[in-house]
Amino acid sequence: MPDGTRRPSRQIDSSRLTTLHLRILATTDLHMHLGAEDGTGGLARLAPLIAAERARNANVLLFDNGDLLEGTPLADEIARSGLGADDYHPAVAALNRLKYDAVTLGNHDFAHGVGFLRRALRDAAYPITLANAQLTCGTPLWSETLLLHRPLRDEAGRRHELTIGVFGVLPPQTVDWESGLATDMQTEDVVTAARRAVASLMARGADVIVALSHGGQGDGPAPRAENAAGIIAGITGVSAVIAGHTHETLVRPATGTTAPLVKAGFAGSHLAAISLRLRGTPGAWRVEHTRAEALPAAARPCPALADTLKSVPADIADRLTRPxxxxxxxxxxxxxxxxxxxxxxxxxxxxxxxxxxxxxxxxxxxxxxxxxxxxxxxxxxxxxxxxxxxxxxxxxxxxxxxxxxxxxxxxxxxxxxxxxxxxxxxxFTQVPDDGRVHPLIDPAMPxxxxxxxxxxxxxxxxxxxxxxxxxxxxxxxxxxxxxxxxxxxxxxxxxxxxxxxxxxxxxxxxxxxxxxxxxxxxxxxxxxxxxxxxxxxxxxxxxxxxxSDAAFFSLIARPGTRASFDTAPTAAPELCPLPVDRAALTETGFQRLILKF
Structure with a gap:
């Protein structure tokens, strides 16, 4: 629910009104970047932010939005080798250590099959939700929706039990992207499943509803859309939306008809944060104000989180170095x-x-x-x-x-x-020959x-x-x-x-x-x-x-045109396939080349 009322109002005794502040934190698209091997992101660099938020706020919930278990050489070797009876998957161990409240799954979490996913999640200390997918056999791995009952404190320090509804969705194309998965799982349209989940959670007394949407913003209606988080934000009853999948960083504040939406980048680059100020009485809360943010990862990682990597058998790490x-x-x-x-x-x-x-x-x-x-x-x-x-x-x-x-x-x-x-x-952007330097790459397209x-x-x-x-x-x-x-x-x-x-x-x-x-x-x-x-x-x-090092294509422009191109700080300008006018480091650490045509 964004600012204002989006749920049928109840008669409330104004003398009993109180205010609660709820802070919702979320990671997304970590892709097994736990922090030990990353220079600018990783879960270990989000851990200090999570700790600071918990110290600063009385009422904090922490979620993960999927694509956790796949994406690094270590992830692949763990899946290839399997986990022993006493082994914890390091990503699951890391989320346990940070005390996540709930998670959903992304399409890449199914990359190594349902059997491996089931084994990896065996030791999860947090519940899992997925509203638009069902396994065709075996015991369920997740719930369609979750109701979390949390004792929270209001501004005066009084305790109240808040019921938080949570549901997750992933691209329905997941069963097509992963070979053989179609025989193990069925998916449905994201929006259809989201509407059903919200109706169920509201009927069961959810005070607020958090949508974990492993998909991009996608505001336009389309059957079985891959990206539909923007539509979910407009469903009456939804209080906050965590989006992902497209590896973007995006903050979309609430409006009168949509809930706040945050996409927190890729590989632990950012932590999603949404604040809800609730006004009301137990059982009759109203979202009065919201704030949405994407917090950049801390410069220094949490050293304690690296201990989770000790759960990986030594022979798996050794195989990664095999020629x-x-x-x-x-x-x-x-x-x-x-x-x-x-x-x-x-x-x-x-x-x-x-x-x-x-x-x-x-x-x-x-x-x-x-x-x-x-x-x-x-x-x-x-x-x-x-x-x-x-x-x-x-x-x-x-x-x-x-x-x-x-x-x-x-x-x-x-x-x-x-x-x-x-x-x-x-x-590529359109680069005119007006004497100015224009960026070459459109940042909206990865x-x-x-x-x-x-x-x-x-x-x-x-x-x-x-x-x-x-x-x-x-x-x-x-x-x-x-x-x-x-x-x-x-x-x-x-x-x-x-x-x-x-x-x-x-x-x-x-x-x-x-x-x-x-x-x-x-x-x-x-x-x-x-x-x-x-x-x-x-x-x-x-x-x-x-x-070969031959070029695949060539870029051409009118003579005199100049464009900026950001590359790795270690890239050699003399190896650039286009003439370089000058090079310098940006504030974000990229090497910016000025190309001339």
Whole structure:
């Protein structure tokens, strides 16, 4: 409930009115970044903020919004090796230690299957809620809704029991993104489930309702929308919304018709905080005022939280350092958004080799589409791939490809390829030649949404307006992609190709959804491996050639145009594929290059 009344009012004796202050804290999209290995975020750097909030406020609740158990090399090795009978999953142990009140699950928490998830959550000391998903067999892992009964103190120090309703939702596409999950779980539309959950909680006496929405803001109505937290904020009865999934930091204050909404970034970069001032009497509370914040992680981590890592068996940590291959050149993503990334070239080679092996009769040209996942942005100046030349170790696989997507292959036309590239080019701003320096990258679009298609030659004209917005809506023609060629000739719209992509692109959206809707993956079921496993198999071959450092595309603009580009502080300006006018560090720790065309 935002400021004002959104619930049928009750007759209240004004002489008995009192005021309660409730502080709601939440983490989201931690992706197993517990703090020991992070420079700017991590749960251990949020722990001091949580402790300070609890010391400063009498009434505090702490939640997690999902995508906790997957995202680092350690997470993958724990899932690969399994947990012993007496082992705690370190992320679960960390949440136990910080005394979380409740959590929901995100799509990536299902990356290693329901069996592993069930084992990892066995030792959770907190309840779990998920309103739009049901397991098809076995004992339930979560409740559709939760009622938390908490003794809270009012401004005068008197105790009152408050009933807090909590529910969580995740993208319904989760069952499509994770191979084999559709047989173990069913999902439904986020908004439909949220409305049912709110009605149930209100009927059972919830004084306030907190929505844990593992999805982006998504204010527009759409069946089975991936991102719908903005719509949930407008449901009568909802008091506060924690959103996530898209790794953004966003604070949206309450209005007369919507509850406050906070997205707390990625990997522990921020702590979501929403304050509710309640006025009323027991059983008849009214939200009188709200405040929403996203608090940046503390500079110094909590040393005690690192003890949770001791629950990881030593042999799991040892396997992370096991050599699996070799690279003759350093692999980094410092200039991936400018079209140059040897690590992506390595992934391209691995994908091509896999497709050639499992589709030997194919006679269509093969193209590969992938995105650079770690390009700074919302993840901060440490959020880049940086693998030195020499031995590649198992932990480097998760660095090069941090998600558990499966390989997919679809039939596409030249016209669809051209549109795919136009949609990807949305990440760049329109850069005029007015003598001023303009930012090159639109911060609203994360790097993992920027698909590069290898096997083509093309340029992106920055002087033109993007053909699509970040929601995938057409807005301008003729677009930015120019000189699009395949094997030294112009790409023909009617020509057919095999495009190698991944399971997320096949079902995710909305930017690329119109191009994958109705498409069928052409790979046999047993060949739809995780991209990381494809890469591991490729590196295991002694004769795998070194990755190329050739650019995937070129950026062009009118002569004299200048643009700013933020990259890693360790990036070498002399290796930039575009001329650099000057370089300097920003207040946030990025190296800002001024590019000249």
């Amino acid at each position: 699996i291959g070799h690279t003759m050149r350093a692999l980094n993503s410092h200039y991936a958004l400018l079209g140059q990334d040897a690590g992506l070239r390595l992934i391209e080679s691995a994908l091509r080799a896999h497709v050639a092996a499992v589709l030997p009769e194919n006679d269509l040209p093969v193209l590969t589409a992938f995105a650079p996942f770690r390009t700074g942005g919302r993840g901060g100046p440490d959020n880049f791939v940086s693998v030195p030349a020499g031995l590649l170790r198992r932990r480097d696989l998760s660095t090069l490809y941090p998600f558990t997507n499966h390989i997919a292959v679809i039939d596409v036309t030249g016209a669809e390829i051209a549109e795919w590239l136009e949609r990807a080019a949305t990440i 790097g993992f949404q920027f698909d590069i298609i290898a096997g083509l030659d093309y340029s992106i004209d920055l002087s033109r307006r993007a053909a699509f917005d970040i929601s995938g809506r057409a807005r301008s023609q003729p677009g930015r992609i120019v000189a699009l060629r395949h094997t030294d000739r112009a790409l023909r719209p009617e020509e057919h190709f095999l495009l190698v992509t991944n399971s997320y692109r096949m079902c995710g959206g909305p930017l690329y959804a119109p191009l994958t809707a109705g498409k069928t993956c052409l790979l046999p079921e047993d060949a739809r491996l995780r991209v990381r496993d494809v890469l591991a198999q490729y590196l295991d071959e002694a004769n795998a050639p070194p990755p």
